[in-house]
Amino acid sequence: MRQFKALVRGGLVRGVDGFARDRGGNFAVLFGAAASVLALGVGFAVNISQLYNARSSLQSVVDAAVTSTARDLTLGVIKEADANASVQAFLDANSTAGILQANQIVLDTLTIDRTAKTVQADVHANIGLYFPLFSMGNMQRVTTSTTALYSDKxxxxxxxxxxxxxxxxxxxxxxxxxxxxxxxxxxxxxxxxxxxxxxxxxxxxxxxxxxxxxxxxxxxxxxxxxxxxxxxxxxxxxxxxxxxxxxxxxxxxxxxxxxxxxxxxxxxxxxxxxxxxxxxxxxxxxxxxxxxxxxxxxxxxxxxxxxxxxxxxxxxxxxxxxxxxxxxxxxxxxxxxxxxxxxxxxxxxxxxxxxxxxxxxxxxxxxxxxxxxxxxxxxxxxxxxxxxxxxxxxxxxxxxxxxxxxxxxxxxxxxxxxxxxxxxxxxxxxxxxxxxxxxxxxxxxxxxxxxxxxxxxxxxxxxxxxxxxxxxxxxxx
CATH class of the missing domain: 3.40.50.410 (von Willebrand factor, type A domain)
Structure with missing residues (x-):
């Protein structure tokens, strides 16, 4: 019985030792896990960069649109009733700025405050993500707002x-x-x-x-x-x-x-x-x-x-x-x-x-x-x-x-x-x-x-x- 136990013990030790020395399977599992995490990280970083660039482009376009419209209102080039169409036309003409694509910019609201003498535009664009992750989905809405002085400065x-x-x-x-x-x-x-x-x-x-x-x-x-x-x-x-x-x-x-x-x-x-x-x-x-x-x-x-x-x-x-x-x-x-x-x-x-x-x-x-x-x-x-x-x-x-x-x-x-x-x-x-x-x-x-x-x-x-x-x-x- 002692010999049998020794034999079993020796075989078990050698088996465990052999498994420990054979790292091919371990490496594959670890590499797969690491690669998945790395891919998620890269994808997330790309998405963040994409959304940042989209917001920057959107902000520049709406800034210019609202400033131009406010100036035209001040100088009498257009009437208040034409302001909405003026802003939308500017957004459409410049909708491909940066990474934005044609017809992506949507004018949600345009507010003219006669007391404060301001023109405010709220816009958004739906951005298709390169790497949809978890709950982010395929699309993300980017919004921004700009207010320009409505004056004859x-x-x-x-x-x-x-x-x-x-x-x-x-x-x-x-x-x-x-x-x-x-x-x-x-x-x-x-x-x-x-x-x-x-x-x-x-x-x-x-x-x-x-x-x-x-x-x-x-x-x-x-x-x-x-x-x-x-x-x-x-x-x-x-x-x-x-x-x-x-x-x-x-x-x-x-x-x-x-x-x-x-x-x-x-x-x-x-x-x-x-x-x-x-x-x-x-x-x-x-x-x-x-x-x-x-x-x-x-x-x-x-x-x-x-x-x-x-x-x-x-x-x-x-x-x-x-x-x-x-x-x-x-x-x-x-x-x-x-x-x-x-x-x-x-x-x-x-x-x-x-x-x-x-x-x-x-x-x-x-x-x-x-x-x-x-x-x-x-x-x-x-x-x-x-x-x-x-x-x-x-x-x-x-x-x-x-x-x-x-x-x-x-x-x-x-x-x-x-x-x-x-x-x-x-x-x-x-x-x-x-x-x-x-x-x-x-x-x-x-x-x-x-x-x-x-x-x-x-x-x-x-x-x-x-x-x-x-x-x-x-x-x-």
């Missing part, structure tokens, strides 16, 4: 465009950055002004501020005070003899406006604003032309206008030369959007000038573009160190002005063009990016404000997205 856009020497065509590198800018800026003007329905009462107007070492003020040259090396740094008193106030201007360019202490003035005050000099005498706050300035850009600024041909002609004649005075560029962009400059612009017969700061009635937009480091300034702000170099001063001035602009409700977009150019040092590149990021308005979940573009195509894309973002500023989800 005006839009004023000031474009501060870099036309410095580094923008010139480069045969060796086979680049033509000034040409890229001309193409992108021209298309932006067309896209923006193309939205105006009534030429006599345009909803959108655009100003252009080409800049390099200074800004050519063009028809606003009468707002410039021409300094001399040994003379005062502010204009003569308003009661001074006429001969005292006469100074020959070699060009129409301006640098920073200075206060009586010679420091940069970051306000948006108009040139007719009154100041007191160190002797208590009253003078007008004209903008300085520093005597050290050497190269005046040939392209002059254009105040706010809806004259597309005038803007395109100016852009078409851009010529690249000079260094980069970014602080001066920001200053003049501020002026072009400030109602304090309305009288001076009207007196120069350059248009009606900017509207008042009123975010409920007017969207004021600044676009600051450069291809390099701000490196030139002629006046530093109060409190700045005396040893501060021109580059640091220019960047600090620009940031101070940008803060004032944002305080006044101006939305600032910035574009860095070809900032990774190998000719720039790491420090120069970092400084260029930093000032643009600091100047721009903070991003939101739906609006980006700082862009980088490496090529002409990317520059056009950046301007195009900013144009679309300007329209999004009227969206209130």
């Amino acid at each position: 005006k839009v004023e856009v000031a474009m501060m465009l870099d036309i410095t020497g580094s923008m010139a065509p480069n045969r060796r590198a086979k680049t033509n950055k000034i040409g890229d800018l001309q193409a992108a800026a021209s298309q932006t003007v067309r896209d923006l002004l193309g939205q105006n329905r009534d030429p006599s009462d345009p909803r959108i107007r655009v100003a252009i501020v080409p800049y390099a070492e200074a800004v050519n003020t063009g028809g606003l040259a009468g707002t410039v005070f021409v300094e001399t090396e040994d003379g005062p740094k502010v204009p003569p008193p308003i009661d001074a003899p006429l001969s005292v106030s006469l100074t020959t201007a070699p060009d129409k360019c301006a640098t920073e406006r200075k206060d009586k202490g010679g420091y940069a003035d970051f306000s948006s005050d108009g040139p007719y604003a009154l100041r007191r000099d160190n002797k208590g005498k009253t003078y007008q706050a004209k903008v300085n032309r520093d005597y050290r300035m050497r190269v005046c850009p040939s392209a002059a600024l254009i105040p706010l206008t809806a004259d597309e041909d005038k803007l395109l002609d100016t852009i078409g004649h851009f010529s690249a030369a000079g260094v980069t005075a970014g602080g001066i560029a920001a200053q003049w962009g501020y002026y072009m959007l400030s109602p304090s400059w309305r009288s001076a612009i009207a007196d120069a017969r350059l248009g009606a000038g900017p509207a008042n700061f009123d975010q409920k009635k007017v969207a004021k937009i600044a676009i600051l573009m450069t291809d390099g480091q701000f490196n030139t300034a002629f006046a530093r702000g109060h409190g700045a160190a005396v040893w501060q170099d021109q580059g640091e001063t220019s960047r600090a001035n620009a940031e101070a002005i940008c803060e004032n602009m944002k305080r006044d409700g101006i939305e600032i977009f910035t574009i860095g063009f070809d900032l990774n150019d190998p000719s720039m040092t790491t420090t120069e590149r970092d400084q260029a990016k930093s000032v643009l990021e600091d100047c721009s308005t903070d991003d939101t979940s739906s609006l980006k404000h700082y862009y980088e573009a490496a090529t002409g195509a990317e520059l056009s894309d950046a301007f195009g997205e900013i144009t679309r973002n300007i329209e999004k500023l009227t969206i209130n989800r």
